[in-house]
Amino acid sequence: MRRFADSIADHADELGRLETANMGMPIGSSTWCANAAADVIHYFAGAIDKHTGSTIPVAGGVDMTFHEPLGVVGLITPWNFPVLMASWKIGPALATGNTAVMKPAEITPLTTMRLGELALEAGIPEGVLSVVVGTGNEVGWRFVEHPDVRKVAFTGSTAVGKRIMAGCADQVKRVTLELGGKSANIVFADSDIEKAAATAPYGVFDNAGQDCCARSRILVEAGVYDRFLSLLEPAVQGVKVRNPAEDDAEMGPLISAKQREVVSSYVEGDGVDVAFRGVVPGGSGFWYPPTVVLPTSTQDRVWREEVFGPVVSVLPFTDEADAIAKANDSEYGLSGSIWTRDLGRALRVSRGVEAGNLSVNSHSSVRYSTPFGGFKQSGIGRELGPDALAAFTETKNVFYSHD
Ligand code: NAD
Secondary structure, X not given: OHHHHHHHHHOHHHHHHHHHHHHOOOHHHHHHHHHHHHHHHHHHHOOHHHOOOOEEEEOOEEEEEEEEEOOEEEEEOOOOOHHHHHHHHHXXXXXXXOEEEEEOOOOOOHHHHHHHHHHHHHOOOOOOEEEOOOOHHHHHHHHHHOOOEEEEEEEOOHXXXXXXXXXXXXXXXXXXXXXXXXXXXXXXXXXXXXXXXXXXXXXXXXHHHOOOOOOOEEEEEHHHHHHHHHHHHHHHHOOOEXXXXXXXXXXXXEOOHHHHHHHHHHHHHOOOOEEEEOOOOOOOOEOOOOEEEOOOOOXXXXXXXXXXXXEEEEEEEOOHHHHHHHHHOOOOOOEEXXXXXXXXXXXXXXXXXXXXXXXXXXXXXXOOOOOEOOOHHHEEOOEOOHHHHHHHEEEEEEEEEOO
């Protein structure tokens, strides 16, 4: 695994270019993702000898626990962060002694196939990590149905995740799900409003908003709502939407014509109030501008559903309790941000918001060494960090008699 991780880092530029060509992610982000994938594999290589069992005091002997591999695990990833999502699953699956069969999304298979080659070249034995490409219904569903596959680790949409969970129930198959999100970015009046507004676009428009952690609901304390919007406008217009192969591109096009239709249906289709927009280049590409909309209420479709594109909704709130209530008024609970200078409030709101990954005065809540996963319909189980290993093992308890 160490050699595999080193090889990914050595090939980070190649993997980055491949990812950008395949899915349109800006080259800076895709190269960052490839290097981050190497870090993930290194982290789990280092975790192998730290996932220890325990001895438990009992009468008449010794009691000990072992964390045993599940066997064959099926790993299914989405198209929005192919190489990174692959590493999140491959790392803990192999570190705990399983063999893995991985299926990337059918429209973005290239970097995962390359990872499979690099694993073989690094000395991971043939059959320990297999990459199989194809559609979800054909290849992915086989993982659900086949009795030799003992667990499915899935990242993708909530709708497909529910089907997989129901399918796995038939064999009581282990399942972890990383699903959709509609995360809140809560801005209190006492925060550094300039910084909150300047960074808000990057909390939602990263990867053209095709990010499960996108902070796509901005909640602003009523007293600073107008000021926040006036600061947000130049920040949104300053997002560098470019050919993703250009080094300074901050946002590229959407992945497909279909995705652009979906995104557009939330704005043009529903005739929502567009406050302002960023600029996109002309020419080919499924461009959609960074867009800020003002819903009429928390019942609007654009406020409630995951758009998975560069669209952010802004609503005011009255006080701390209202902010928490509005943030939690969602079937999702993946991520979110809280902007305040009040330490007590930061802690109270962090504890009050029902989401798995929060950041205070920042939009950075994902690290390979810390657990990642969703509350409510954003998922089940945790990836990354020390918690990930438990999801790929069974605990066996053995009593060893003194007699
Ligand atoms: P998707 O659910 O359409 O597809 C995800 C994967 O599942 C693909 O590989 C697909 O081929 C496969 N699949 C589809 N139908 C299947 C079936 N019946 N059986 C088995 N596998 C099947 O999702 P997508 O459009 O590729 O990705 C976007 C979604 O992923 C968004 O909702 C996003 O929020 C979510 N996502 C979540 C996280 C997270 O960590 N929580 C991360 C990235 C993306």
